[in-house]
Amino acid sequence: MISIEREKMARKLMHVCKYGIGIVEVGEINQMNLHQVNLLAYKRALAGLRSKIDFVLIDGFRAPNIEYPHKAIKGGDRICASIAAASIVAKVYRDKLMAKLARKYKVWRFDSNKGYGTSFHQKMLKKLGPLEIHRMRFAPIKATLNNQ
Numbered sequence: 001m002i003s004i005e006r007e008k009m010a011r012k013l014m015h016v017c018k019y020g021i022g023i024v025e026v027g028e029i030n031q032m033n034l035h036q037v038n039l040l041a042y043k044r045a046l047a048g049l050r051s052k053i054d055f056v057l058i059d060g061f062r063a064p065n066i067e068y069p070h071k072a073i074k075g076g077d078r079i080c081a082s083i084a085a086a087s088i089v090a091k092v093y094r095d096k097l098m099a100k101l102a103r104k105y106k107v108w109r110f111d112s113n114k115g116y117g118t119s120f121h122q123k124m125l126k127k128l129g130p131l132e133i134h135r136m137r138f139a140p141i142k143a144t145l146n147n148q
Contacts, residue, residue: 003095010092013085020048021093030136039064059083105131 013019022041029037042064046053053068059076076083095114102111108131113121117140125134125144134141 006088006095007092010089013089017085017089018049018051019086019089020045021090022046022048026133026135033137035060035062042066057083059087101133105133 022043022045024037024041024044028040032040038060039062042056042058043066046056046066046068056063056066056068056070057076057080058064058070058072059080060072061074063070063072073080073083077087078084095111098114099111102109107128108124109120122140125140126147130136130141130144136142136145
C-alpha cells in the first residue's frame with residue numbers, strides 16, 4: 001500500500017519542483033552492482049530534466065561522472081531537504097510500479113512488501129523461486145538460486 005502522506009507530499013513536490021525519474025531495467029541491474037545502478041539512475045534522471053541545472057546534490061558517498069557542478073552527501077536524504085524531496089518522489093514512483101507488478105503477480109503481494117526481504121517474500125522465493133523481475137544479484141535471490 002502506498003503511504004497516503006508520502007503520496008500527498010510527492011504530488012505537491014511534483015507540482016512545484018522540476019524533477020526527473022531515472023529508470024534502470026532489471027536486466028541492467030542484474031549486470032551491475034547497486035552503486036553502479038544508482039549512478040546510472042541519477043544520470044538518467046538528470047537527462048530527463050528539461051531545465052537548466054545549476055548544481056546537483058546526490059544522496060550517497062560518490063557522485064556519478066556528470067557535467068554539472070555537484071556534491072555527494074552520505075545520508076543526504078536525512079539532512080538535506082532537496083534530497084529528501086527527491087527521495088519521496090522516487091519512492092512514490094517505485095511504490096506505484098510495485099502496485100502495478102502486484103496486479104500482474106498477485107500471489108507475491110508486491111504492493112504490500114515492495115519486494116524487500118520480508119519473511120513473506122523470503123517464503124515465496126523458497127516456494128516459487130525468483131521471477132524474471134527479481135534482481136538476481138541481490139543476496140536473498142542468489143541464496144535461493146544456490147539452494148535449488
